[in-house]
Amino acid sequence: MRVLQRSYFSRETDVVARDLLGKLLLRRLFANLLGGIIVETEAYFGKDDPASRAFQGLKNYNKVMFEHPGRLFIYNVHRYWMLNIIAHREGVGGILIRAIEPTIGIDIMKQHRSVKSIKELTNGPGKLTLALNVDKSLNGSDVTSLDSPIYVLDNDNEYDICTSNRIGVTKDLNQHLRFFIKNNKFVSK
DNA sequence: CATATGATGGACT
DNA sequence: GTCCATCATATGG
Numbered sequence A: 001m002r003v004l005q006r007s008y009f010s011r012e013t014d015v016v017a018r019d020l021l022g023k024l025l026l027r028r029l030f031a032n033l034l035g036g037i038i039v040e041t042e043a044y045f046g047k048d049d050p051a052s053r054a055f056q057g058l059k060n061y062n063k064v065m066f067e068h069p070g071r072l073f074i075y076n077v078h079r080y081w082m083l084n085i086i087a088h089r090e091g092v093g094g095i096l097i098r099a100i101e102p103t104i105g106i107d108i109m110k111q112h113r114s115v116k117s118i119k120e121l122t123n124g125p126g127k128l129t130l131a132l133n134v135d136k137s138l139n140g141s142d143v144t145s146l147d148s149p150i151y152v153l154d155n156d157n158e159y160d161i162c163t164s165n166r167i168g169v170t171k172d173l174n175q176h177l178r179f180f181i182k183n184n185k186f187v188s189k
Numbered sequence B: 001c002a003t004a005t006g007a008t009g010g011a012c013t
Numbered sequence C: 001g002t003c004c005a006t007c008a009t010a011t012g013g
Helices: A013-019 A106-112 A125-131
Strands: A024-029 A032-044 A072-077 A080-086 A094-104 A150-153 A161-164 A178-181
Touching (some): A013 A032, A013 A094, A024 A094, A080 A125, A094 A106, A094 A125, A094 A178, A106 A125
Antiparallel strands (some): A024 A032, A024 A150, A032 A094, A032 A178, A072 A080, A080 A094
């Protein structure tokens, strides 16, 4: 397996969002490796997407969205941090990682969250950042190197993919920009 | 299992 | 003061 490179993220945002399903998201935390299989994503565009954090234009907090692909964009909503990877062919765009299937470092991730069942560990965007110990300090970091705190490994497995409208947005576009693996029990509710 | 509701804090105007 | 790409809890089946 190899680390996904900048060229991988330099494609249309929705194409990359769909393509990321099944890939392995890894978080290096001190001597530990945490993470799992990406099972749910959402694509967000720029000035033509009213649900996007870039819709209102360049701000201090969202400037990573306007920079080159392959970096993390960490954004706060309510009390939680959202983990996004910047991806676009040109212009602006990012992908929200909404859920992963835990496979590596499960015991450590459980220490970060008091949950009874493993199903609840990372089945939501705010839940997985808690489990992976991700916060704003990682905003802007590169994901295209094994030395990065977070990176994504390629994975050959094939999955059936479903789509829907995005979850929780107040002004969605009239197209399906949420992607998830069919029948996977770690997809968010 | 499903749906409803209140708490929450960062960044905006 | 307002908005928000959420979550945990409580309740009913």
